[in-house]
Amino acid sequence: MGFSHDIFVSLLFFYAFATKLSNAQVGFKCTQTRTTCTSLVGYKSPNKTTILHLQNFFKVHDLNSFLGANNLPPSTLSNYTINVEQVVKIPIPCICSNGSGISNHVPKYTVQKDDGLYYIANTVFAGLVTHPQIAEVNNIPDPDLIQVGEKLTIPLPCSCDDVEEQRVVHYAHVVESMSTMEGIAKQFGTKSDVLFKLNNIPNDSKLIAGNTIDVPLRACNSSVIASSLDYPLLVPNGTYVFTANSCMRCNCDSAKNWTLQCQPSQLRPANNTWLTCPSTTLCEGADNLSIGNTTIVGCNQTSCAYSGFNNQTILTTLATVNTCPAISPGPGNNTSKIGLSWKFLFISVHLIMLCLHLLW
Ligand SMILES: *[C@@H]1O[C@H](CO)[C@@H](O)[C@H](O)[C@H]1NC(C)=O
Numbered sequence: 001m002g003f004s005h006d007i008f009v010s011l012l013f014f015y016a017f018a019t020k021l022s023n024a025q026v027g028f029k030c031t032q033t034r035t036t037c038t039s040l041v042g043y044k045s046p047n048k049t050t051i052l053h054l055q056n057f058f059k060v061h062d063l064n065s066f067l068g069a070n071n072l073p074p075s076t077l078s079n080y081t082i083n084v085e086q087v088v089k090i091p092i093p094c095i096c097s098n099g100s101g102i103s104n105h106v107p108k109y110t111v112q113k114d115d116g117l118y119y120i121a122n123t124v125f126a127g128l129v130t131h132p133q134i135a136e137v138n139n140i141p142d143p144d145l146i147q148v149g150e151k152l153t154i155p156l157p158c159s160c161d162d163v164e165e166q167r168v169v170h171y172a173h174v175v176e177s178m179s180t181m182e183g184i185a186k187q188f189g190t191k192s193d194v195l196f197k198l199n200n201i202p203n204d205s206k207l208i209a210g211n212t213i214d215v216p217l218r219a220c221n222s223s224v225i226a227s228s229l230d231y232p233l234l235v236p237n238g239t240y241v242f243t244a245n246s247c248m249r250c251n252c253d254s255a256k257n258w259t260l261q262c263q264p265s266q267l268r269p270a271n272n273t274w275l276t277c278p279s280t281t282l283c284e285g286a287d288n289l290s291i292g293n294t295t296i297v298g299c300n301q302t303s304c305a306y307s308g309f310n311n312q313t314i315l316t317t318l319a320t321v322n323t324c325p326a327i328s329p330g331p332g333n334n335t336s337k338i339g340l341s342w343k344f345l346f347i348s349v350h351l352i353m354l355c356l357h358l359l360w
Pocket residue numbers: 046047048049050053123124
């Protein structure tokens with residue numbers, strides 16, 4: 001009797017412990033300890049609201065980063081309407097710790113009258129987080145006992161890891177009913193096998209509606225150097241960012257060979273690090289070629305690209321690509337076992353230099 005009772009108790013204990021462990025799993029896998037980055041969450045608004053409200057709700061400091069992530073024109077006002085059930089991409093600061101990534105102490109939510117943790121997780125935050133995760137992060141022993149006015153930190157899932165050896169922007173997507181991994185992959189320009197593996201899901205029958213999955217968004221390649229203050233400038237396809245104190249606008253279009261396109265923004269500097277934005281930034285070594293512009297001489301396409309910024313200047317780099325058609329190997333040559341001998345496009349990055357155009 002006592003024996004089976006003991007087994008029963010220990011089983012019960014084991015069960016509770018196992019449940020707690022799986023419940024306590026907060027955030028996406030993120031192995032780069034102590035790394036921070038910007039990540040995205042897909043928030044399906046529970047009611048008709050405005051960008052301003054969502055900006056305050058998620059503590060997104062910069063309206064432009066909100067607009068850019070959703071590819072809304074920079075002229076969009078913050079009273080722009082977000083409709084019920086419209087999905088908006090919210091940029092969040094991500095921190096990796098203990099192998100998982102969660103939003104870095106934001107957003108904060110103040111408990112309202114009649115709120116419960118389940119309601120907060122599933123309605124207010126639209127299922128991006130679960131109620132045990134909120135309880136875990138806020139050390140709430142009894143989820144039924146939360147006080148009106150209590151400030152909760154909401155741990156949104158995110159990651160800073162590379163995927164398939166590529167730098168990506170991670171996007172938290174709440175699975176809709178009837179969806180397939182193939183469909184989700186198509187929607188976000190990735191592959192279903194990558195999503196299955198990353199999320200540790202064996203097949204579509206384990207793809208549960210309402211669960212949040214990690215979708216890596218491919219970003220454009222940029223020329224931004226590692227010492228730049230905005231390194232690594234990761235901009236996913238179909239979106240834009242303002243950078244270099246808002247003096248540069250960079251957008252990513254997969255149709256432009258996944259190369260980040262940066263141009264002067266025509267805005268004023270976002271903060272008083274600089275008095276004005278440089279009116280033009282020329283690439284040295286090319287006559288009158290300014291940042292964001294390209295000239296073509298014969299087969300050679302020379303571009304002056306944005307390569308970052310520091311406290312004083314906007315940096316540029318000059319790149320020449322030979323766009324002549326590659327010479328294909330003659331027919332009937334089967335001697336090479338390594339395969340076709342391609343003549344690769346010849347790229348030479350001539351210079352990385354400072355273009356000093358600050359006006360003080
Ligand atoms: C609905 O939107 C308003 C403001 O636009 C906000 O104050 C309110 O909390 C929202 N309700 C929910 C359930 O999110």
